[in-house]
Amino acid sequence: xxxxxGLLALLSRGPRYxxxxxxxxxxxxxxTWPLNIGQVYTTLSRAERDGLVEPGETDxxxxxxYRITEAGRAEVGRWFGTPVAPSDRPRxxxxxxxxxxxxAHPDALSVIQAQRTATMxxxxxxxxxxxxxxxxxxxxxxxxxxxxxxxxxLRWLDHCEKGLS
Amino acid sequence: xxxxxLESVSRTYGExxxxxxxxxxxxxxxxxxxxxxxxxxxxxxLNLAGGLDRPSSGTVAVAGEDLARVRDLAALRRRSVGxxxxxxxxxxxxxxxxxxxxxxxxxxxAARQARQEALAVLDEVGLREQAEAFPDELSGGxxxxxxxxxxxxxxxxxxxxxxxxxxxxxxTGDEILTLLRARADAGAAVxxxxxxPRYAAWADRVIFLRDGRIVDASLLESAR
Numbered sequence: 441x442x443x444x445x446g447l448l449a450l451l452s453r454g455p456r457y458x459x460x461x462x463x464x465x466x467x468x469x470x471x472t473w474p475l476n477i478g479q480v481y482t483t484l485s486r487a488e489r490d491g492l493v494e495p496g497e498t499d500x501x502x503x504x505x506y507r508i509t510e511a512g513r514a515e516v517g518r519w520f521g522t523p524v525a526p527s528d529r530p531r532x533x534x535x536x537x538x539x540x541x542x543x544a545h546p547d548a549l550s551v552i553q554a555q556r557t558a559t560m561x562x563x564x565x566x567x568x569x570x571x572x573x574x575x576x577x578x579x580x581x582x583x584x585x586x587x588x589x590x591x592x593x594l595r596w597l598d599h600c601e602k603g604l605s
Numbered sequence: 606x607x608x609x610x611l612e613s614v615s616r617t618y619g620e621x622x623x624x625x626x627x628x629x630x631x632x633x634x635x636x637x638x639x640x641x642x643x644x645x646x647x648x649x650x651l652n653l654a655g656g657l658d659r660p661s662s663g664t665v666a667v668a669g670e671d672l673a674r675v676r677d678l679a680a681l682r683r684r685s686v687g688x689x690x691x692x693x694x695x696x697x698x699x700x701x702x703x704x705x706x707x708x709x710x711x712x713x714x715a716a717r718q719a720r721q722e723a724l725a726v727l728d729e730v731g732l733r734e735q736a737e738a739f740p741d742e743l744s745g746g747x748x749x750x751x752x753x754x755x756x757x758x759x760x761x762x763x764x765x766x767x768x769x770x771x772x773x774x775x776x777t778g779d780e781i782l783t784l785l786r787a788r789a790d791a792g793a794a795v796x797x798x799x800x801x802p803r804y805a806a807w808a809d810r811v812i813f814l815r816d817g818r819i820v821d822a823s824l825l826e827s828a829r
Contacts, residue, residue: 553821556813560823563806568825571786571807587803594802598642 443475443483445519448492448508452516455496455507458484470569470579472586487512534593538600549604556597563590606633607669608763608794609654614663615817616649623649625817626663631796633762636789638797638805641814647798648767650814654796655686655765667763683712687756689766695740695751702727702736705755712759726754730784746777753784757793764788764795770804782807 443465450456450464458480465475484506487493492512496505508516534555541548570583609631616624624646631637639647652658653665656672665672668685675681695704702723709719727736730750740748749769756764766785770778778801786807789795797808805811811823 557823564825567806591803
């Protein structure tokens with residue numbers, strides 16, 4: 441997940457302080473990926489080094505406002521224009537665990553069942569969060585994405601179970 | 606308050622054990638989903654819960670009444686139980702409101718009152734404007750909402766839904782679950798059979814059936 445690109449996208453709407461970027465990022469993603477303020481400033485200083493953002497005035501509390509540069513805008517455009525490739529995602533521990541269970545566990549079915557219950561519970565929690573997240577479209581779509589992922593996992597677990605029986 | 610109780614319920618059809626010693630309770634205010642592969646006993650469970658079928662052994666009680674001892678089962682069903690099926694069974698020569706008031710009229714409620722009740726529940730499912738439309742004039746999602754209104758009319762406190770989202774798209778399916786969820790939150794007991802995890806996830810409790818037995822249950826933390 442690219443914090444850098446997320447922050448650049450927010451800055452493309454106008455100059456912002458670090459604390460504002462953090463709040464807006466979490467509002468969009470429904471605090472699904474909480475950021476600490478340190479991460480925000482580290483990311484901003486690297487982006488500044490790379491010429492993607494530049495600092496503006498400092499307010500009376502010593503906070504610096506950041507604005508995006510032309511190079512930064514181009515980078516955001518490139519990011520939005522590039523589809524995410526499967527190889528960008530980390531290895532899936534569950535897939536590896538189930539492959540090992542089928543190969544080496546005396547009761548792979550019980551591993552599948554335990555996972556299914558856990559994934560269903562996750563999905564129940566996500567669905568409840570979605571019910572409570574009326575209004576904010578970005579937040580709801582993030583939750584929808586996680587629900588679709590959990591759903592795919594459950595379908596795959598059913599598929600694994602059929603293969604075993 | 607427990608509205609549905611199944612105690613060691615089994616159902617066999619010839620040699621086939623469709624349900625095998627199932628214990629289940631559904632309380633007022635609770636939405637419970639039943640999942641499982643086809644042939645796992647989901648629909649049998651729902652039919653037994655609604656008194657549409659009788660167990661081979663064990664007891665089924667609705668609102669505290671043992672169904673085996675109820676003299677007029679049809680009346681109890683009309684009074685206490687609402688059904689939503691995948692096959693909507695709407696009557697095509699009747700308007701939406703006439704379809705919804707039908708069970709109340711069968712129960713001896715005067716037409717005028719039945720109509721008022723039907724309009725109120727159509728309002729609840731967002732179809733007040735379409736009350737005079739015929740089923741063929743409605744979209745699939747709207748027809749399903751009429752079927753749900755018919756299941757809810759007359760304050761029936763146990764709602765049984767068998768694959769109520771059928772072939773609806775996910776947004777329309779979510780609307781259907783919103784209605785069932787709201788009904789549970791308002792104090793009904795809802796038992797939902799579905800093979801779709803995303804709809805089961807609206808439940809407080811999800812029960813997994815395999816070969817007629819409950820193999821696991823997932824309870825939402827601090828559910829209600």
